[in-house]
Amino acid sequence: MHGNRLESHPPGAGLEPLPCTGARLRRLGRRTTVFYEQYLRPLGLRLTQYSVLVHLGSAPQALLELAERLEMDRTTLTRSLRPMIDRGWVVVSRGSDARLRLLSLSPDGLALRERARGQWARAQLALEAVLGREFTAQLNQALEEALARVKPALPEEN
Template sequence: MATVGLKTTQYSVLANVAREALPVAELAERLGMERTTLTRNLKPLMDAGWVVPRPGADSRQRIVTITEAGQQKLAESYPVWCGAQRAFEQLVGREAVRALHTQLESTLAQLTPLIEDLPHAHPE
């Protein structure tokens, strides 16, 4: 199967933007990443024409929206993503994958309050 030119993090961002156009800050929160990290991940997606920032209600707010080209890239990437998921599950086993997801969710739940309390999490 041909490579589709998306990193795993970019696929995740593109898939989430396809579900719902969101402000950058809200999308970063949903993805569990810093805004600056999300901005770095959005740049190649914007450069490729797969997502665009639209003005929000507030002039400082940017709503990340998927384009038709982005929808096509996502559709092209989906079978590759599913194949990678299946290969990983076959390698480590379904129960190990479930346990990994459970551990990651638990860890994120524990870390989120700590991350939100960091000084850089609330720029003035």
């Protein structure tokens, strides 16, 4: 194994934990969210709404399916959609299965999505300018790797 030198471990306790990874993730997440939202604000979009927009299209899609792709709680998505429906960006329809709420973008929604993508690209490039292009690529890589190892919480055992 690696080292495990005898140092400040309480007797009987195992390894010392590293500094809190979750706190660092959350803190950096907050800062970058603010960063991206500066660019989305002119469009009247929150970051959550943007992520919903880019996961929608002309083809109707069930709410639960969308929630899983977004890795977002089903009920959170329900409520996040409400203002987007009210503003005419998202259209709800019904198919043969009367249980499913099928979601798609209206023409307005599609147009907004394109403008939002442009703003996102500006934000991402600006972030890369701050972090350094190479470092950003490495960070993305590390985050991908971590995402592959930390699986999303599944409802019920699967």
